[in-house]
Amino acid sequence: MRRRSRKKTSSSYFPCEIDKFATDIKDFFQSSPDVSSKQFEHQGQKIIVIFINYMVKKENIYKHIIHVMQQSDEEWNTESLMNKIPISGGELRSSLKEIGEDLMMGSVAIYIEGQEHCITYGVPQLEQREPERAETESLIFGPQIAFTESIQTNLNIIHWRLDNPSLVTEKFIVGNEIPTEVRLVYLKSIADDENVKEMRRRLNKLQTDDVLESSVLTQYIEDNSYSIFPQLYVTELPDRFCYEIKEGKIGVMVDKSPSGVIAPTNFFSFFESTEDLYTRWNMGTFIRFMRLIAMFLSITLTPFYVAAITFHYEIIPTALLVSLGHSRSRVPFPPLLEALILEFLIELIREAGARLPTKVGQTMGIVGGIVIGQAIVQAGFTSNILIIIVALSALASFTIPSYLMGTAIRIMRFPLIIMAGLWGVIGIFYSYALILIHVVKLQSLKRPYFSPIYPFRYKDLDNSILRLPFLQSNYRAASNMPKDKKRFEEPSNTKKRDIEE
Amino acid sequence: MKSLSIPKENQIKAWYLFIILHTMQVGVGMAGYPRLVFMEARQDSWIPIIITGLILHLVIACMVFVLNSFEKEDLPGILTKSMGKYVGLVVSSLFVIYFLLLFLSVIANYIEFVQVFIFPQMKSWFIGLLLLTLVWYAVYGGIRVAIGSSFVFFLSSIWMVGLLHKPITQIDSRNYFPMFQVGLDEIYQGVLISSYTFLGFELLWMVYPFINDKKRVGRYSQFAIVFTVAMYLLTTMVAIGYFSPRQLEEKVWPLLTLFKVISFPMFERFDILAVALWILVILPNLILLAWMVSFTCKRVHGWKQKYCLAVMIIFSLLFVSIFDDRELVNKLTDFTGRVGLFLGFGFPFVLLPFAIRQRMKGKKKNAKSS
Numbered sequence: 001m002r003r004r005s006r007k008k009t010s011s012s013y014f015p016c017e018i019d020k021f022a023t024d025i026k027d028f029f030q031s032s033p034d035v036s037s038k039q040f041e042h043q044g045q046k047i048i049v050i051f052i053n054y055m056v057k058k059e060n061i062y063k064h065i066i067h068v069m070q071q072s073d074e075e076w077n078t079e080s081l082m083n084k085i086p087i088s089g090g091e092l093r094s095s096l097k098e099i100g101e102d103l104m105m106g107s108v109a110i111y112i113e114g115q116e117h118c119i120t121y122g123v124p125q126l127e128q129r130e131p132e133r134a135e136t137e138s139l140i141f142g143p144q145i146a147f148t149e150s151i152q153t154n155l156n157i158i159h160w161r162l163d164n165p166s167l168v169t170e171k172f173i174v175g176n177e178i179p180t181e182v183r184l185v186y187l188k189s190i191a192d193d194e195n196v197k198e199m200r201r202r203l204n205k206l207q208t209d210d211v212l213e214s215s216v217l218t219q220y221i222e223d224n225s226y227s228i229f230p231q232l233y234v235t236e237l238p239d240r241f242c243y244e245i246k247e248g249k250i251g252v253m254v255d256k257s258p259s260g261v262i263a264p265t266n267f268f269s270f271f272e273s274t275e276d277l278y279t280r281w282n283m284g285t286f287i288r289f290m291r292l293i294a295m296f297l298s299i300t301l302t303p304f305y306v307a308a309i310t311f312h313y314e315i316i317p318t319a320l321l322v323s324l325g326h327s328r329s330r331v332p333f334p335p336l337l338e339a340l341i342l343e344f345l346i347e348l349i350r351e352a353g354a355r356l357p358t359k360v361g362q363t364m365g366i367v368g369g370i371v372i373g374q375a376i377v378q379a380g381f382t383s384n385i386l387i388i389i390v391a392l393s394a395l396a397s398f399t400i401p402s403y404l405m406g407t408a409i410r411i412m413r414f415p416l417i418i419m420a421g422l423w424g425v426i427g428i429f430y431s432y433a434l435i436l437i438h439v440v441k442l443q444s445l446k447r448p449y450f451s452p453i454y455p456f457r458y459k460d461l462d463n464s465i466l467r468l469p470f471l472q473s474n475y476r477a478a479s480n481m482p483k484d485k486k487r488f489e490e491p492s493n494t495k496k497r498d499i500e501e
Numbered sequence: 502m503k504s505l506s507i508p509k510e511n512q513i514k515a516w517y518l519f520i521i522l523h524t525m526q527v528g529v530g531m532a533g534y535p536r537l538v539f540m541e542a543r544q545d546s547w548i549p550i551i552i553t554g555l556i557l558h559l560v561i562a563c564m565v566f567v568l569n570s571f572e573k574e575d576l577p578g579i580l581t582k583s584m585g586k587y588v589g590l591v592v593s594s595l596f597v598i599y600f601l602l603l604f605l606s607v608i609a610n611y612i613e614f615v616q617v618f619i620f621p622q623m624k625s626w627f628i629g630l631l632l633l634t635l636v637w638y639a640v641y642g643g644i645r646v647a648i649g650s651s652f653v654f655f656l657s658s659i660w661m662v663g664l665l666h667k668p669i670t671q672i673d674s675r676n677y678f679p680m681f682q683v684g685l686d687e688i689y690q691g692v693l694i695s696s697y698t699f700l701g702f703e704l705l706w707m708v709y710p711f712i713n714d715k716k717r718v719g720r721y722s723q724f725a726i727v728f729t730v731a732m733y734l735l736t737t738m739v740a741i742g743y744f745s746p747r748q749l750e751e752k753v754w755p756l757l758t759l760f761k762v763i764s765f766p767m768f769e770r771f772d773i774l775a776v777a778l779w780i781l782v783i784l785p786n787l788i789l790l791a792w793m794v795s796f797t798c799k800r801v802h803g804w805k806q807k808y809c810l811a812v813m814i815i816f817s818l819l820f821v822s823i824f825d826d827r828e829l830v831n832k833l834t835d836f837t838g839r840v841g842l843f844l845g846f847g848f849p850f851v852l853l854p855f856a857i858r859q860r861m862k863g864k865k866k867n868a869k870s871s
Contacts, residue, residue, distance in 0.1 A: 060543050084524070211611050263792070300554065308555055309617075310621075310772075311620075314769060314770045314773065315768050315769055315770050315771075315773050315774065316769060317764070317766065317767070317768070317769045319767070320767075343637070363664040399871045423620075423623075423631075424620070424777075425619065425773060425774060425777035426615060426619060426620065426623075426628070426631070426777055428777070429777045429778060429780045429781065430631050430635070430780065432781075433635050433654070433656075433780060433781060433784055434635060434638065435637045436650060436653050436654065437635065437638055437642075437646065438638075439650075439652075439653075440642075440649040440650045440653055441638075441639075441646045441648055446510075446646075448649075450649070450653070452654070453653060454649040454650075455514075455649070
């Protein structure tokens with residue numbers, strides 16, 4: 001909005017000479033060799049057409065602009081040009097800066113000498129990839145399509161999936177140096193007005209030179225930027241995005257980014273996957289529980305091992321104590337150091353595997369996992385049991401569908417292990433209490449982050465921790481404050497029959 | 502003193518009272534309670550517990566009556582309204598000191614658990630520091646976080662009750678008989694000794710204005726008392742049945758000792774974990790008490806709540822690091838219990854006449870206006 005007002009203040013540049021206009025535009029682009037201009041005379045009028053070579057579809061310019069202008073006999077002026085040219089989205093511009101910005105976005109500028117305005121038409125040619133299979137949030141089951149970097153394609157997919165007249169996509173421009181288009185997407189009939197207002201306020205307030213990507217945008221607009229937990233869900237799956245919007249959340253799409261942002265998000269939605277919806281409800285519930293247990297194990301196992309070996313031998317059962325003592329007897333390090341070394345190693349393997357090309361990455365896994373794992377035990381660096389524990393907790397952390405949350409959980413393990421090594425179980429439970437308080441304290445778009453546990457909403461347990469059969473779950477989660485709570489009317493024939501009827 | 506106006510997002514539903522009043526009452530006292538009451542009333546300990554419970558129902562009913570008649574006021578507001586500015590200020594300050602005493606006794610007792618069961622060498626000030634940082638962090642988030650974290654801690658520690666199934670299977674029922682051997686005097690002593698353990702319901706005084714649906718306050722606070730009494734009855738009866746009378750007299754914290762028999766395939770000795778887990782049981786007490794102290798200070802004196810909180814935490818840290826011996830902690834606990842008998846159990850009845858007067862006034866006003 002502010003950009004508009006700035007433009008109005010600049011005084012009109014036109015009318016001017018064609019040659020002056022051409023050189024000024026050249027100067028505006030630092031004499032770039034890519035600015036092409038074509039001048040011609042038609043019925044005694046001097047006309048110039050300017051565009052940037054690789055930003056426009058040239059056939060369109062030749063076919064629908066220059067050809068049309070040259071074929072006709074009439075004398076052109078700005079209005080007649082606007083009427084006759086068969087391309088939509090013509091704009092009247094009167095300042096050099098506006099024209100320059102339009103050209104950068106893939107427009108063509110046409111100026112007829114002596115006229116008050118210059119006309120720009122958007123004929124952009126954007127290099128973009130086709131929508132492909134989702135990579136970071138891969139699904140076995142269900143739609144495979146993922147967002148791409150182009151916001152046009154993404155909005156196209158969203159509109160296609162959310163075929164509803166109340167779908168709103170508000171446009172924002174964010175970024176002072178590199179303006180980026182940001183869209184606020186929601187269903188007006190369902191999404192809560194407060195949420196929309198809050199998100200709108202944050203997007204308008206945001207001052208930054210450039211939003212690189214939607215996950216960067218989330219870090220600008222999050223409630224608490226110092227927390228380790230992500231507070232807004234970033235997804236590359238259109239089905240996830242559209243499902244959440246239909247549930248009454250609001251979404252943000254950022255141009256040049258292959259993922260959408262969902263808000264408000266609660267802690268448990270990071271453990272959901274749309275696949276839970278595609279599979280049957282009992283499997284879905286089981287898998288959701290499994291992920292939550294995995295998260296718990298991932299931050300519990302290694303710290304407990306360290307605490308037990310360092311301070312509380314008495315909690316280890318006798319049978320386990322023998323084998324544990326046997327494999328620990330060769331290890332020269334204190335348990336804390338032992339655990340940190342191994343955890344660090346696992347993180348190294350993961351990071352190296354992620355950075356390397358896929359082909360080499362596989363070798364990494366073998367070298368890192370098997371060779372080093374085997375050797376490290378034989379060399380007496382760590383105990384066998386610790387390897388099992390660390391591998392298990394690393395594995396558990398990868399079951400979390402959200403990459404950001406999985407990383408948060410894995411990183412959180414390190415301070416926990418250190419606390420366990422320093423103060424045993426007291427240290428561990430201190431950390432748990434701290435994490436719980438922190439999670440209760442967090443908010444996402446001013447909505448409680450730990451909902452539906454606190455504030456407790458038992459109806460919302462469905463579709464966050466549990467997953468009930470669809471006929472039972474005909475309500476949208478109250479945590480999102482949807483305007484329309486009911487997803488559908490309850491089926492009428494719910495009367496239970498007797499056995500033989 | 503101004504009446505409170507609470508923004509909507511800070512209001513809580515009445516049924517949370519059920520949980521938070523319960524968590525306030527259950528805490529450090531619980532671990533040693535079976536022995537204390539057993540020393541007085543022997544195998545008939547259930548009688549004083551139930552009598553205490555009945556008295557509590559009466560007290561809560563009285564408190565709710567008083568609070569309802571003053572409508573949107575908390576304790577300091579009621580005191581100034583009914584007793585005048587200066588007396589109100591003095592009595593409110595007394596309550597602040599009393600809340601602080603409760604806070605200190607909880608923290609000192611827990612430090613002792615840790616030192617006896619897990620780390621004999623760990624310094625008191627350090628355990629105190631750990632606890633107090635958590636308290637500071639939670640209270641700093643305001644009432645929403647204080648109640649929320651208490652609720653979450655309740656959920657994450659209540660499952661420990663299920664662990665009692667193991668000792669229950671090993672109960673010797675002869676320990677309960679013969680019944681009705683207890684005299685009136687012992688029952689009286691048993692009720693007195695229970696007072697400290699059951700304290701904490703004073704939270705209702707302060708949290709009342711924050712409650713969204715005030716009509717249900719009475720119901721849910723009474724439920725909380727039922728729940729607490731049931732919990733104490735269960736643990737005490739299990740302890741009496743499980744231990745022989747001689748043994749029980751020797752165990753300072755029978756409940757924690759009970760956890761010693763529990764073992765899982767992965768944990769041989771659960772009591773270590775139980776003591777560490779107990780942090781989740783006492784944190785709601787500490788957090789809510791710290792909130793009460795700092796908030797009452799703010800209400801009474803108009804100081805900033807964060808400074809009150811900071812001063813209180815520093816004071817508590819100094820206190821636990823200087824006075825860390827068993828005798829003193831015991832004395833402090835007893836003293837707090839005795840103060841609680843007056844300020845907790847007795848005080849609502851003192852306010853009763855004022856509440857009745859307030860109601861009469863309200864009625865008169867209504868009559869006039871109509």
